[in-house]
Amino acid sequence: QLQLQESGPGLVKPSETLSLTCTVSGGSISSSHFYWAWIRQPPGKGLEWIGSIPYSGSTYYNSSLKSRVTISVDTSENQFSLKLSSVTAADSSVYYCARQVITGISRGYFDFWGQGILVTVSS
């Protein structure tokens, strides 16, 4: 059974860079059928797609965050990572990593999710 696990600091200071890693187990990250995604959810609010990356390394970002986001993949470690720069309190959220199923030209739905990690931006 595929599992995803987010890791990283739970507290980040304003203006600094949030860095998270998602470790994939029970399956390979190197498949052309999937992208690997980050999604966030402010406490008590809805879901926001941040961006996605296939194992080949090309990236797709939400334009609302594009200038601050970097997603990368490390196939040797079966991991992918998120960096979000210049954070503010508005970036405080539960951050999820997820597997994104790609078929044809579809942008993909999310069939496996990590448990999520709460990141608070505060001094």
Added chain:
Amino acid sequence: DIVMTQSPDSLAVSLGERATINCKSSQNILYRSDNRNYFAWYQQRAGQPPKLLIHWASTRESGVPDRFSGSGSGTDFTLTISSLQAEDVAVYYCQQYYSFPITFGQGTKLEIK
């Protein structure tokens, strides 16, 4: 961006009764060349990550009870729970995967009456 709008925002249904949640997209998400709607439903129980229920608008994910069904096409979609169980209390989200950015509805909170 494609905006996904769910209705209602919250819903209270008696155990064993039918629950219906609607989602409307601001653009057509039916891709004519394959006649598929690029649309999914998720369930999020309290303190848990979202769980995929339905993709391609009406295809139930493996292991999802058959009381859950999805319907609709183009811009209007519906999630129906035919006979509400206590474990169905959750927030439900719709999602389009027709174009980037991927977008979700605002969520519908389902409770027991």
